[in-house]
Amino acid sequence: MDITAEILSTYQKDEGKAFQMLFDAYHDDLFLFAHRILQDPEAAEDVVQECYVECWTANRLERFSGSLDKYMFGAVRHASLNYLRSKQRRNKWHEAAEKEDTVLPVISTEEEVESYETLYTAINKLPEERRKIFLMFCIDGKKYQEIADTLHISKNTVKTQMKRALKTLRESLQGKELSSILFFLLKKSFFVSPQN
Amino acid sequence: MREIDELLAAYLDGEELVGDELSQLKEWLSNDENQQFYSHITAIQAQGDLLRKQKHPQRDFIKIKTAIQKKRNRKRLWRYGAVAAGIAVLLTFSLWFFVQTDHQPEDDPHYSNTIAPGQPKAILRLHHGEMVLLDAETEKIVLSDSLSEIRSNNNTLEYTTNGSAGRGEYNVLTVPRGAEYKLLLSDGTKVYLNSGSELRYPIAFADGEREVYLSGEGYFEVTADTMRPFIIEAGLTKVRVLGTSFNINAYPERSNTFVTLEKGLVEVLFGEDSMKVLPGMQVVNDKESGMSCREVKTELYTSWKDGYYYFRGQTLEEIMSTLAVWYDMNVVFEDENARSIIIGGRLKRYDDINYLLEKFEQTNEIEYEIKGNVLTIRKK
Numbered sequence: 001m002d003i004t005a006e007i008l009s010t011y012q013k014d015e016g017k018a019f020q021m022l023f024d025a026y027h028d029d030l031f032l033f034a035h036r037i038l039q040d041p042e043a044a045e046d047v048v049q050e051c052y053v054e055c056w057t058a059n060r061l062e063r064f065s066g067s068l069d070k071y072m073f074g075a076v077r078h079a080s081l082n083y084l085r086s087k088q089r090r091n092k093w094h095e096a097a098e099k100e101d102t103v104l105p106v107i108s109t110e111e112e113v114e115s116y117e118t119l120y121t122a123i124n125k126l127p128e129e130r131r132k133i134f135l136m137f138c139i140d141g142k143k144y145q146e147i148a149d150t151l152h153i154s155k156n157t158v159k160t161q162m163k164r165a166l167k168t169l170r171e172s173l174q175g176k177e178l179s180s181i182l183f184f185l186l187k188k189s190f191f192v193s194p195q196n
Numbered sequence: 197m198r199e200i201d202e203l204l205a206a207y208l209d210g211e212e213l214v215g216d217e218l219s220q221l222k223e224w225l226s227n228d229e230n231q232q233f234y235s236h237i238t239a240i241q242a243q244g245d246l247l248r249k250q251k252h253p254q255r256d257f258i259k260i261k262t263a264i265q266k267k268r269n270r271k272r273l274w275r276y277g278a279v280a281a282g283i284a285v286l287l288t289f290s291l292w293f294f295v296q297t298d299h300q301p302e303d304d305p306h307y308s309n310t311i312a313p314g315q316p317k318a319i320l321r322l323h324h325g326e327m328v329l330l331d332a333e334t335e336k337i338v339l340s341d342s343l344s345e346i347r348s349n350n351n352t353l354e355y356t357t358n359g360s361a362g363r364g365e366y367n368v369l370t371v372p373r374g375a376e377y378k379l380l381l382s383d384g385t386k387v388y389l390n391s392g393s394e395l396r397y398p399i400a401f402a403d404g405e406r407e408v409y410l411s412g413e414g415y416f417e418v419t420a421d422t423m424r425p426f427i428i429e430a431g432l433t434k435v436r437v438l439g440t441s442f443n444i445n446a447y448p449e450r451s452n453t454f455v456t457l458e459k460g461l462v463e464v465l466f467g468e469d470s471m472k473v474l475p476g477m478q479v480v481n482d483k484e485s486g487m488s489c490r491e492v493k494t495e496l497y498t499s500w501k502d503g504y505y506y507f508r509g510q511t512l513e514e515i516m517s518t519l520a521v522w523y524d525m526n527v528v529f530e531d532e533n534a535r536s537i538i539i540g541g542r543l544k545r546y547d548d549i550n551y552l553l554e555k556f557e558q559t560n561e562i563e564y565e566i567k568g569n570v571l572t573i574r575k576k
Contacts (some may be wrong), residue, residue, distance in 0.1 A: 016329050023327055031325070036243055041250050049321055049368065056319070056329075057372040119236055137208070138237065139244035144209045162205040170201070170233050 004068040011061045019056060026072045026124060027051060027052075032139070033120040037080040037113060047083055052073040073121050077113055115173065122172035126165055132163040133158055199489060200224050201417065208237065247336035317375035319390070320353065323399070324364035330377065341462045342400060344382075352378040362399030370394045371412070373518030381408075384419040385426065388501040392447065413445045415501040418460075433481045442500045453481040456497040506544045512537045512573070513563070523549050531575035537561050 003025050011018035025047065034044035051072065055061065061070070123131060136147045144162070148155040198206075203221050207213060213221060224522050260334040265363045265463040319552040320328045320338065328338055330348045346367075353369060362382070362550045371377045371389045382400045389395055393412025394466040401407075401424060407549040418437050428435045430446035433453045440460020446453040455464050456478040463472050471489060475481055478492040499506040500522075507515050513535035522545065529535050539559070543552050549571075553564045563574045 016396065019327075019329065027325060032243070036239075039246065041247065043320075045325065046368075049319075049327070049370070051328065053319055053370055053372060057374075115236075119240075138240040139247065141241065141244050143246070158211070159202075159205050162208070163199075163201045166204050166237070167201040169236075170230075172235070173233055174229065 001008055004066075007068060008064055009059060013045050014063075018061060019052075022055070022061075022072075026069060029120050029124040030072060030076045032123075033116060034076050036116050036120070037077075038083060043083060044080075047079045051086050055072045057137055069121055069124060073117050073124075077117050081110065081113065088142065092114065118172055119169065122169050126168060130161045138161060203499070204234075224437045264498055269370065295541075316448060316523065318353070318377035319370045319372070320348075321368040321370070323362075324365060344400070352380055354380040355382040355384040356522055357400040363402050365399045366396055367399060368394060368396045373521050383421065383424075386417040388415040390414065390500060391524070408448060412447055413443070414501075415441075415443045417441045432466060432483075436463040436465065437461070443494075443501075451483050454497065455479045455481075456492060456494050458498060460493050483535075499542075500545065503545045505545060506541075507543075508540045509538055510540070511538055512556075516537060516571075516573070519549070519552075520571075525549075526569060528572045534562055534573050534575040537575075541548060 001022075007018050007021045007025070009169040030051070031044055035041055036150060038047065042116045045173050054075070064071070080095070081139045117122070123134065126134060130191075133147055133151070136142050137144070142150070144155050148158045151158075198217065200221070203217055203224075207221060225234060230359070240412065263467065296387075317331045319333075320340070324326065328336070328348075330336065330353060332351045333351075334348075336348040338348060340346075341356070344355070344362050347354045347356075350373055369379055369389065371391060371393050373392045375391055377389050377391060377421065379395065379397075379416070381387065381397060383406060385406075387395060387408075393406055393410070393414060394416060396409040398408075399486060404424060406421070406424050406426045408426075408428055410428050414428075416426075418435075418440055426437045428437075428444060430444055430453060433444075433446060433455065435442070435444060435455055437460065438556065440462055441458040442460070442462055443458070444453070445456075445457040450548055453466075455473070457473050457475050459475055462470065464479045464481070464487070466487050469487045470477055471487055476491055476494060476499065478494075480488050480490065482488070488498075493508070495506050496508060496516065503523035505518065506576075517528075519525075520527050537559075539556065541555070550566075553566075555563055557564065561576055563576055565572045565574075
């Protein structure tokens with residue numbers, strides 16, 4: 001049974017348990033997605049929680065059709081963009097808060113947000129071990145040997161899993177439009193040296 | 197020749213590519229779409245760097261999650277105690293109105309439904325992101341180790357900590373519309389959270405200051421601690437206290453924030469302005485006109501925490517906007533001039549709303565109808 005069907009059938013018997021499953025299935029990737037848009041971990045956490053709370057209080061699981069990941073990622077995308085818009089409005093009331101140096105390309109179009117949604121949804125769909133390895137590499141910044149040591153597997157296994165993850169993610173993005181701004185940034189970032 | 201994903205995987209880990217492999221990779225990357233994908237990967241790596249720099253607790257993403265799994269299995273205990281009444285009716289009041297009539301409510305043709313009053317219910321988000329549902333019927337020990345305990349009993353969430361354990365670890369308690377909850381913080385401060393509210397607070401307070409963040413409405417009974425002033429941040433309003441009892445009404449969707457003081461002394465801050473307030477006073481912070489202060493009957497603004505509403509000289513529109521959040525319903529005024537009808541009285545918070553609406557109808561001014569969770573009001 002796929003995860004959406006599992007959660008929905010559990011909901012009929014035990015709402016609390018279904019909610020817990022919904023949390024476990026998507027929370028971390030939703031956080032990464034929101035953080036990518038907002039670049040602020042507290043705001044990202046708030047936005048994700050709001051979406052979960054809304055899902056719960058509005059009884060969205062009651063008569064749900066479709067796929068839950070699409071719903072949750074869509075909700076977080078929507079809420080994150082709203083947050084950005086209202087933050088821009090509120091800025092005139094606050095002292096200009098000095099932000100952390102942001103090293104991520106600044107998102108300027110909703111198109112780009114959509115491509116992130118595709119990407120983080122695809123990460124979420126990866127088989128458990130593969131996803132874990134991919135995130136340990138990209139987010140935790142660990143090299144393959146370190147990952148291999150932590151998980152008690154061979155470095156080759158790590159590399160193979162990474163290869164497969166990259167393939168899956170690449171295929172999920174195929175055919176999506178390129179925004180000209182992102183293209184420009186790509187030209188600059190090409191030949192970034194691999195992490196040390 | 198290795199396939200491209202394998203080359204990419206090797207390249208990302210810093211492996212040196214041999215012979216034609218490097219040019220193979222370059223050629224692959226000369227394609228726009230491939231280049232975009234590559235930059236997606238480096239961007240996720242950059243995001244990881246940023247998370248670590250921002251010192252987010254989830255920065256060691258995968259490791260922390262595994263630790264949570266273990267901790268969760270070992271330390272979280274769920275105990276299902278007797279079903280509590282969940283109804284905190286402390287006082288009995290009778291309803292009185294400007295126009296009094298004697299009338300027995302008989303068979304009521306008005307409603308196809310009842311709208312239930314709020315129940316204690318809340319969602320707790322722990323420091324590492326885990327979420328726990330709380331209600332009045334289930335006693336839960338959310339966390340219990342040698343240093344601290346978080347227990348949900350009846351409709352109060354209680355924190356007990358030993359010394360400095362849990363400092364800087366923030367929890368968030370969210371109370372949805374149609375619910376309410378109480379919080380007992382580690383320093384003994386008691387917070388009543390009204391419907392549609394949220395409080396962000398540390399498990400244990402650091403030296404120097406006790407700071408929490410409020411959205412919505414909360415009634416605070418702050419324990420006295422002259423070494424550590426208590427600060428509540430509610431949007432643009434900040435309230436600074438030493439030890440006292442007061443109410444803050446700061447719903448983000450409304451343009452005004454109200455701070456009502458019952459006991460003690462507080463300082464209210466709003467942008468550049470600040471005001472020291474005495475008991476019986478209420479500060480109103482308006483986004484357009486700034487800070488102002490007025491004398492009020494505090495019971496009007498604080499009675500909700502004791503389980504009843506007290507309305508006096510308020511319009512039906514105002515009353516309904518308060519009740520709509522507690523009963524989680526939508527109110528529709530079919531006649532505009534029904535909005536400005538003035539009604540007074542005391543209502544137990546847990547009363548069936550029909551009881552209240554019956555009484556309103558007895559004034560012979562209005563009629564009502566309930567369908568689903570929509571309450572429609574008409575002028576008679």
